[in-house]
Amino acid sequence: MTTATSSRALEHPTRDQIRLEAVLHALADPVRLRIVRDMARERAELSCSYFDLPVTKSTTTHHFRVLREGGVIRQTYRGTAKLNALREDDLEALFPGLLATVLAAADAQVTREDATA
Amino acid sequence: MTTATSSRALEHPTRDQIRLEAVLHALADPVRLRIVRDMARERAELSCSYFDLPVTKSTTTHHFRVLREGGVIRQTYRGTAKLNALREDDLEALFPGLLATVLAAADAQVTREDATA
DNA sequence: ACGCTAGTACGGTAACCATCGTAGTACGGC
DNA sequence: GCCGTACTACGATGGTTACCGTACTAGCGT
Structure with a gap:
């Protein structure tokens, strides 16, 4: 109503509310890890519909909420779309190197799987 | 029966069976993260009873099993005790830096909590 | 053999979680 | 205003998890 680019508010934990256990739990699910x-690869704010996930839309919403409430991503409404951004700065400040290391680990695992398959 | 130092076998995933999601899930629980x-701090094989955890013995067994089946620790019987060792080499080979980064993140979080409290 | 210590196995419970379908809201375009 | 697109909210369901207590096994010491 008042502002232009966004309208509804989304609950996000503040930086100091982010818990390591919640971040690890958010990353421990294959669908969310893929998101x-x-x-991280696209390095841009992506809408939920960008992702081609093997679950329905309502389940997708659920996974994005877990990521948001865990402090891994920040979501903002932009018209009819909802843009998702990694909270790289917050995570880096709290847990230096964690996100990069987990992403590298995921890459390594996928590489190994491809080699085996 | 046959060998001397150990007797019963424990199921462990082989190195290539260790899945990142399982490792992250194992580390996402506060009790297991503390274990x-x-x-990592003691850098020695510790028996289960070394740990003073806020749960009962049977729950402790459960958590150690999750860690073992996730590939985070290796457990061996040694007489009446069961020795637990981090699988640092396997984890490092699969996911370089992951364990150290998570442990550093956990330390950082505890430090922040102590400062706030 | 007996008891002590360390840990397991089993069974139960309550909470949580991933998943879905359906119905609904918000926004943009026509 | 109407429709389509994007996403949400709600309710249900089946599977998993964290936790417990009790009963049990394995090894050590005496």
Whole structure:
């Protein structure tokens, strides 16, 4: 109503509310890990519909909420779309190197799987 | 029966069976994260009873099993005790830097909590 | 053999979680 | 205003998890 680019508010933990256990839990699911990997690769704010996930839309919403409430991503409404951004700065400040290391680990695992398959 | 130092076999995933998601899930629980931190700090094979955890013995067994089946620790019987060791070499080979980064993140979080409290 | 210590196995419970379908809201375009 | 697209909210369901207590096994010491 008042502002232009966004309208509804989304609950996000503040930086100091982010808990390591919640971040690890958010990253421990294959669907969510894939989302985070895609976001890190594209390095841009992506809408939820960008991702081609093997689950329905309502389940997708659920996974994005877990990521948001865990402090891994930041979501903002932009018209009818919802843009998702990794909270790289917050995570780096809290847990230096964690996100990069997990992403590298995920890459390594996928590489190994491809080699085996 | 046959060998001397150990007797019963425990199921462990082989190195190539270790999955990142399982490792992250194992580390995402506060009790298990604390166990892993203690093991990394002491840098020795510790018996289960070394740890002073806020749960009962049967729950402790459960958590150690999750860590073992996730590939985070290796357990061996040694007489009446069961020795626990971090699988640092396997984890490092699969996911370089992951364990150290998570442990550093856990330390950082505890430090922040102590400063706030 | 007996008891002590360390840990397991089993069974149960309550909470959580990933998943879905359906119905609904918000926004942009026509 | 109407429709389509993007996403949400709600309710249900089945599977997993964290936790417990009790009963049990394995090894050590005496």
